[in-house]
Amino acid sequence: MTFIVRDLDRMQQILTEVLGAVRVYDSGSDTFSLSEERFFLVGAGEAATWVATMRGDGGLPRTYNHVAFQVERADLPGLREKITGLGLEIRPPRSRVEGEGDSIYFYDDDGHLFELHTGSLRERLAVYVPPAEPVE
Structure with a gap:
């Protein structure tokens, strides 16, 4: 996934401090693509997610369009603290069905909405889909 952001350093701070991302590439002033970019890995091994950031016009409207990352329930309080410490806006949670898990929703500085879901x-x-009743 690629995020277009005004400030590559600020987005790097969010990705590394909140999601534990590791930066694996920084184009610097080279632009092999549309603009300066950085690549990150979120997660470990073959299951890691490749996240790219590119410098550009940010400032999206704040909607429910979002990207979700699975986290451990025990990590939610510490993650909320990191998000708050970075001065990011936390969106109120949506209603939940029992057993669905918990989430923290937050916006980055460019209006991208992230969900950390347990x-x-x-x-x-x-x-959502209860098991079918047995046929007699």
């Missing part, structure tokens, strides 16, 4: 897709589907 549940998995498998767990959510188990809540």
